[in-house]
Amino acid sequence: MAYQVALSPHLSNLHDVFHVSQLRKCTSDAAHVLEPESIELRENLTFQVTIVRIDDTSVKKLREKEVQLVKVVWERAGVKEHTWELESEMRKDYPELFSGSEKLKSDLMIQI
Known part of the structure; x- marks a missing residue:
């Protein structure tokens, strides 16, 4: 059926x-009728995403260890999205997010 x-x-x-x-x-x-959002792709098939801020933190408990997570706000083409990311990866890639101030410098950009 x-x-x-x-x-x-x-x-x-x-x-x-x-x-x-x-x-x-x-x-x-x-x-x-819903229209899919359009994304401007570069020649190398990437698009630009800006980190806005970290909104929240969480600890995910696994069997034998705990994993620290952060809720990150991303902005792409005026649309904000939230994702949970590993805190260790975010600290490694974006140490300025954790340097005492939660504000992000406006020139911080990543490519996906």
Whole structure:
């Protein structure tokens, strides 16, 4: 009792088989159309992301050790996103984030 749905190419990372209980009849409405965000890529297929700040810290407990995490706010093309990153990696790559001040210098940029 499942249907395979033809999805748009920009939704190719989603599983395309859905149980009938998850499906509803669609009535066409232009207001329901979502456009994917556009990203300006450089010639080497990278884009620019700016670290805004660190919002939170957390400790993830594993079986035999604890892992320190930080919640980082990133900005790309005016859109802010939050991700949890390893504190050790962030300290190594961006030591200025942890040098007493939580403010980030405006010229700090990374490429992904």
